[in-house]
Amino acid sequence: xxxxxxxxxxxxxxEVKNALTEHGVTGMTITEVRGFGxxxxxxxxxxxxxxxxxxxxxxxxxxxxxxxxxxxxxxxxIRSAQTGQVGxxxxxxxxxxxxxxxxxxxxxxxxx
Amino acid sequence: xxxxxxxxxxxxxxxxxxxxxxxxPATALQAAENEGSAAASTTAATPTLNTGDNAWMLTSxxxxxxxxxxxxxxxxxxxxxKKNVLGVMMQCVFLMCLMTVVWALWGYTLSFGGDTFDPPPxxxxxxxxxWMNGVQAAWENGKAVIxxxxxxxxxxxxxxxxxxxxxxxxxxxxxxxFAERMKFSTMVVFxxxxxxxxxxxxxxxxxxxxxxxxxxxxxxxxxxxxxDFAGGTVVHISSGVSALVCALVLGKRLGYGSEPMxxxxxxxxxxxxxxxxxxxxxxxxxxALNAGGLAASAFxxxxxxxxxxxxxxxxMEWITRGKPSILGTCSGVVAGLVCITPAAGFVxxxxxxxxxxxxxVVCFLACTTLKARFRYDDSLDAFGVHGVxxxxxxxxxxxxxxxxxxxxxxxxxxxxxEGGKVLTAQFIAVAVTWALAIVATFAILKxxxxxxxxxxxxxxxxxxxxxxxxxxEGYIFI
Numbered sequence: 001x002x003x004x005x006x007x008x009x010x011x012x013x014x015e016v017k018n019a020l021t022e023h024g025v026t027g028m029t030i031t032e033v034r035g036f037g038x039x040x041x042x043x044x045x046x047x048x049x050x051x052x053x054x055x056x057x058x059x060x061x062x063x064x065x066x067x068x069x070x071x072x073x074x075x076x077x078i079r080s081a082q083t084g085q086v087g088x089x090x091x092x093x094x095x096x097x098x099x100x101x102x103x104x105x106x107x108x109x110x111x112x
Numbered sequence: 113x114x115x116x117x118x119x120x121x122x123x124x125x126x127x128x129x130x131x132x133x134x135x136x137p138a139t140a141l142q143a144a145e146n147e148g149s150a151a152a153s154t155t156a157a158t159p160t161l162n163t164g165d166n167a168w169m170l171t172s173x174x175x176x177x178x179x180x181x182x183x184x185x186x187x188x189x190x191x192x193x194k195k196n197v198l199g200v201m202m203q204c205v206f207l208m209c210l211m212t213v214v215w216a217l218w219g220y221t222l223s224f225g226g227d228t229f230d231p232p233p234x235x236x237x238x239x240x241x242x243w244m245n246g247v248q249a250a251w252e253n254g255k256a257v258i259x260x261x262x263x264x265x266x267x268x269x270x271x272x273x274x275x276x277x278x279x280x281x282x283x284x285x286x287x288x289x290f291a292e293r294m295k296f297s298t299m300v301v302f303x304x305x306x307x308x309x310x311x312x313x314x315x316x317x318x319x320x321x322x323x324x325x326x327x328x329x330x331x332x333x334x335x336x337x338x339x340d341f342a343g344g345t346v347v348h349i350s351s352g353v354s355a356l357v358c359a360l361v362l363g364k365r366l367g368y369g370s371e372p373m374x375x376x377x378x379x380x381x382x383x384x385x386x387x388x389x390x391x392x393x394x395x396x397x398x399x400a401l402n403a404g405g406l407a408a409s410a411f412x413x414x415x416x417x418x419x420x421x422x423x424x425x426x427x428m429e430w431i432t433r434g435k436p437s438i439l440g441t442c443s444g445v446v447a448g449l450v451c452i453t454p455a456a457g458f459v460x461x462x463x464x465x466x467x468x469x470x471x472x473v474v475c476f477l478a479c480t481t482l483k484a485r486f487r488y489d490d491s492l493d494a495f496g497v498h499g500v501x502x503x504x505x506x507x508x509x510x511x512x513x514x515x516x517x518x519x520x521x522x523x524x525x526x527x528x529x530e531g532g533k534v535l536t537a538q539f540i541a542v543a544v545t546w547a548l549a550i551v552a553t554f555a556i557l558k559x560x561x562x563x564x565x566x567x568x569x570x571x572x573x574x575x576x577x578x579x580x581x582x583x584x585e586g587y588i589f590i
Contacts, residue, residue, distance in 0.1 A: 044374060046439055047493060048480030051372045 001096040001109060002070045006061045007033065007089040008081040013059050019080035020063065023072055026112070029062040039087035058089060064099055066109045162265035168403035169270045175394025176277035180284050181205050183391050186384030187442070188288055191492045194376040195576025196292045197586035203287040203296075207303060208280050214307055215276040216244060222312035223275065224320045228262045231329040232321025236313055247272050264401055274398060275315070278343060282311055282351045288494030289355030290362050295568050296581040298560050305560075306354065310552045314346045314545060324541045326534070327520065338541030339513050339526065339534055341410065342399035344454025344506040345545040352499025353549040355490060361557045362566050364489035366573050378439055385442035389418055392449045396456035409517045410456035413464035414449065420465045421448020424472025440476075443497060447475035450501035455509040457519045458526060463512035470508065471501050506542050510535030 008016055013030065020028065034055035041054040065073045074091060082088055101111040185204035189197045211219070225237030241247050247268045249258045259268040283303040290299070317324040318340050323331055331337030340346060365373065375381060396414040400407035425444025426436035451471035452464055459467070479496035490496060513527035513534060525532035560566060567573070572580035579585060 045433060045435075045437065046374055047443060048484065051374050053372075 001099060001112065002065055002067060003094045003096045004061075004063045004065065004070075004073060004077070005092045005094075006063070006077050006081065007035065007058050007091075008061060008077075009083070009087065009089060010057065010059055012081045012083075013061075015080045016061060016077055019076045020073065023076050024069065025063055025065065025073060027063075031060045031062075033058050033060045037087075037090065056087070064096060064112050066112065159260040159262045160265060161260045161267065162402070165265045165402040165404075166267060166270055168407065169266045169274055169398060169401065172394035172398025173270065173274040173277050175391045176274065176281065176398065177208065179388055179391035179395065180208055180277075180281045183384050183387035184281065184284055186380045187388060187446070188291065188384070188492050190377045190380030190382075190384065191288075191375040191439075192291055193373060193576070194586060195578055197376065197578065198582055198584055199296070199577030200287065200291055202582055203299060204284050206300070207284045207287075210300060210303060211280040211283060211307055212276060214304055215272075215279045218242065219279055219307060219312055220244075220247070220272050220276065222308065223279075223315040224271075227316075227320040229321075233316070234323060234330045235316070236322075237316045237320050241268075241272075244272070266401065271401070274401075275319075278347055278395075279307060279311060279315075282343075282347045283307055285347070285351035285494055285498055286355045286358060288492035289359040289490045290566075291491040292577065293362060293365050293567050293573055294358075295565060296577070298564050298566055301564065302556060302560055305556045306553065309556065310350055310354065310549060311346070314350055314548060317544075318346050318541070324537075324544060326537070331537075334540045334544070335537035336534075338506070338537040339458050339509050340454045340506065340541065341457040341509075341519070342396045342453045344450075344502050344509065345541050348450050348453060348498040348502025349506065349542060349545045350549045352495045352497070352502050353546050354553040355494035356488065356499055357550055357553040358557065359488050359490040359495065361554065361561070364487075365491065366570060368489045369487070375439065382438050382442055385445055389445055389449065392418070392453075396449075396453060400457055406457050406517060406519055409460070412461050413456045413459055414452050416461055416464040417448040417452035417468035417471075418445045419448070420468025421445055421451065421472045421475075422468075424448075424469045425476050428473060428476040443475070443479065443493070444472045447471045447497050447501045450475075450498055451505035451508070453502070454506045455512060457517055458509060458513035460514060460516060463514075463529075467505065467508050467512065471504055474504050475501050503542055503546075506538050507535070510538030 006016070017028065034057050036054050036056060039056060041052060041056050044051045044053055061077075063073060070093070074093070077091060098107060099109070099111045100107045181201070181204045185201045188204070189200040192200050220237075221239055221241035222237045225240040225242070226233045227237065229238075246259055249256060249269075251257070260266070261268050261271045264271065283306055286306070287299070313322075314324075316322045318338070319325060321328050321330060323334050324338050324340075324345070325331055326337035326339050328337050338345070367373070392414055393411055397407045397411035400410055422441045422445035425447065426441045429440045430436045448468040448471055451467050452459075455464070455467060475497055478500040479493045482500075483490060483493070483496060509527070511528045513532065514530050515523050515526055515532075520526075526534050528535045557566060568577065568580055
């Protein structure tokens with residue numbers, strides 16, 4: 001099992017969600033996050049005082065998939081979240097040791 | 113004719129009671145067209161109540177109360193960080209309660225006690241209205257009496273309530289300077305002392321027949337007295353200058369200049385500014401103290417100055433920084449309203465537009481360049497908008513004031529532009545107000561600092577005033 005964490009743009013969420021569900025992903029968790037990469041932040045000005053806002057708002061999607069579906073899920077996210085401009089986001093993949101469905105106690109890939 | 117007018121005004125009064133406060137000014141202006149009553153300051157032989165005037169003044173009182181909360185409470189609380197949002201709202205709401213009680217007990221009589229005597233007391237109101245004596249309803253000579261103001265066409269109660277709303281918002285304006293760091297208990301004591309020692313003497317001097325009131329028998333030592341229609345000196349210069357003293361004595365917020373302190377919710381600020389704009393019609397047009405043509409004139413001047421102020425500030429931003437902002441536009445609107453306050457009933461519509469433009473430029477520079485140069489932490493620009501805008505307004509009143517609005521029936525020349533000489537007295541009134549505000553506020557703060565401390569502890573300031581002062585949080589989303 002693998003956990004995919006994808007940092008994407010707000011307005012791409014709907015597209016990414018639909019694309020993933022079409023390809024058999026049955027669940028996901030999203031969080032509103034702030035951070036920066038190459039895009040950096042922007043300046044804001046309030047009554048003449050300037051603020052550098054380094055952390056820009058993004059959406060983080062967490063999806064858990066069986067190893068066999070990993071590449072398909074990654075391709076799907078890349079395709080649906082891409083605009084080609086700096087600031088499209090990042091994807092991180094980690095090994096996952098366990099997943100448990102609380103209702104039944106099932107574990108492993110059947111619990112995803 | 114007289115009976116007919118009274119009847120019509122009575123009908124308007126009934127309508128006013130039913131409609132929303134926001135819509136009421138337009139209705140009251142219809143009463144103004146009926147020429148309900150003329151000048152504000154003429155003394156009638158026997159005081160008679162005009163129900164149209166009374167209705168407009170009660171509506172105005174409610175409008176001015178709305179300026180403090182939700183108006184100012186939203187305007188200010190949107191500008192602080194979210195850990196202090198309740199701290200600011202609490203200051204506004206608490207002051208509505210606190211200052212009302214102080215006004216009822218001794219504030220009104222210190223300001224207006226003996227104001228219709230000949231001559232009125234020189235320095236401070238006398239005890240004639242202590243504890244609402246001669247103001248509240250009484251049973252006299254076998255019948256119920258709701259006293260009518262001897263010099264006006266409204267109840268004493270209405271006059272007391274209307275003026276009381278000013279007494280609430282003035283210390284609330286100062287909160288903008290010490291926001292995010294002042295101890296709540298000290299703020300409470302400060303407001304009582306400030307209201308008693310700064311506001312009441314000034315209010316008496318300017319409106320209660322004291323040394324600064326235009327045409328008052330006491331005003332000889334101040335160049336015959338200054339024009340202040342709705343509180344340029346009493347409300348805005350006094351609070352704005354005191355705010356600067358507070359900002360300097362309390363010192364900067366922790367991390368000021370190194371940590372970012374952007375406004376946490378400008379949507380509040382925009383809504384609050386819009387409410388201030390509406391409430392200000394009560395503040396300024398209500399200061400005609402009747403529903404006649406003078407109220408209409410003041411209403412128009414107020415509206416025009418606000419619009420021109422907002423446009424100008426936005427234009428300044430557009431030119432110097434490339435983008436017009438909502439905060440800038442709202443600040444310009446408030447600056448325009450501040451500036452026109454002393455002039456509202458004395459200037460015509462076109463000079464009001466000019467005053468809005470002038471204050472838009474001046475206050476923009478005060479809140480950006482001046483503040484940056486001297487690096488004082490006037491958190492929400494109470495001085496930059498109210499102190500600077502109020503001073504400019506009081507002086508420009510001496511330039512643009514005209515007898516044409518009929519505020520005084522004697523037809524004397526007023527402003528510089530029509531050849532009048534009131535500008536000198538405007539300078540004197542501004543100087544007296546600045547001096548009193550600086551000296552008294554500094555003294556009060558120093559005493560309170562020694563007795564109870566001005567600022568919250570460092571850890572409380574970092575935690576935020578909401579939790580440390582009130583044990584609550586503004587935003588709990590579960």
